[in-house]
Amino acid sequence: MEQNLSLQGIVLSAMPVGEYDKRLSILTKERGKISAFARGARRPKSQLLAASNPFAFGTFEVYQGRDAYTLHRADIDTYFTEVTGDMDALWYGYYFLESAEYFGLENADEHLRMVLLYMALRALSKGRMQRRQIRLAFDFKTLVINGDYPNVFACGFCGSEEELSFYSAGHRACVCAKCKAKDRVTPVSPSALYTLQFIAAADVSKLFSFQLTEDVEREVSDIIRAYYRRYVKHEFNSEAFLESN
Numbered sequence: 390m391e392q393n394l395s396l397q398g399i400v401l402s403a404m405p406v407g408e409y410d411k412r413l414s415i416l417t418k419e420r421g422k423i424s425a426f427a428r429g430a431r432r433p434k435s436q437l438l439a440a441s442n443p444f445a446f447g448t449f450e451v452y453q454g455r456d457a458y459t460l461h462r463a464d465i466d467t468y469f470t471e472v473t474g475d476m477d478a479l480w481y482g483y484y485f486l487e488s489a490e491y492f493g494l495e496n497a498d499e500h501l502r503m504v505l506l507y508m509a510l511r512a513l514s515k516g517r518m519q520r521r522q523i524r525l526a527f528d529f530k531t532l533v534i535n536g537d538y539p540n541v542f543a544c545g546f547c548g549s550e551e552e553l554s555f556y557s558a559g560h561r562a563c564v565c566a567k568c569k570a571k572d573r574v575t576p577v578s579p580s581a582l583y584t585l586q587f588i589a590a591a592d593v594s595k596l597f598s599f600q601l602t603e604d605v606e607r608e609v610s611d612i613i614r615a616y617y618r619r620y621v622k623h624e625f626n627s628e629a630f631l632e633s634n
C-alpha cells in the first residue's frame with residue numbers, strides 16, 4: 390500500500406506539530422479528505438511553508454504510508470489572496486473550509502464537494518455575488534451533495550408538482566395548496582422555490598451566478614437555516630463571525 394500519489398486539493402486546516410512540522414487536513418479530488426504530515430513546514434526556508442496553509446489549492450504530492458500521508462511537494466495554483474486579504478471575506482472562507490472539513494469524508498469520492506468549495510472561494514474572490522448569497526448556495530448544495538436535503542421539487546404529501554406554494558420544515562418538503570392543512574406550513578414564494586430548485590439541480594460550476602432580492606434571500610435563508618438547526622445540529626466556530634442574517 391505504500392506509494393507516492395499526486396492529489397489535487399485544498400488545504401482545509403493546518404495544525405502545528407512539534408517545533409517545525411504541521412499536520413494538514415486536505416480535501417482532495419481523488420481520496421476525499423486526508424490528513425497529511427508536512428515535515429519542516431514551519432521552517433522559514435521550507436518549500437512547504439506557503440503550501441501548508443488553509444486555502445492553498447493545487448497539486449499535492451504525498452507519500453502514502455501504512456497509516457498516514459506525508460506531504461513532500463506541492464504545486465500551488467492559488468492561495469485565494471483576495472479572500473485571505475479581506476477580513477470579512479476571510480470569515481466566509483473559513484466557514485466554507487470548516488463546513489467541508491465537517492462533512493468531507495475520508496476515502497470517499499469528494500470530487501463534487503471539492504469543486505463546490507473551490508467555486509465558492511472563487512466567487513468570494515471575485516466579489517460580484519453577495520457573500521450571504523454565496524453562503525446560501527454553498528450551504529444548500531452541501532446538503533444536496535450529502536444526499537440529505539429537503540424535497541423542493543414535489544409536494545411532500547401527495548407528490549404533486551403543481552401549486553407548490555408552501556413549505557413544511559417538519560416534513561422537510563414543499564407542500565402543495567391542496568395538502569397545506571396536513572402539517573404546519575409556511576408560505577413559500579415562486580422565486581424562493583425556484584432558487585432552491587436551481588441550487589439543487591445546477592452544475593456546481595454554474596452555481597454561483599444568481600442575485601436575489603432581500604425578501605427572497607430571507608425566505609431561502611429561513612428554510613436553509615431551519616434545516617441546519619434541526620437536522621445538521623452542528624455549531625461551526627466561524628459562523629459567529631459572519632454577517633448576521
Ligand SMILES: [Zn+2]
Nearest residue numbers: 544547565568
Ligand atoms: Zn400535495
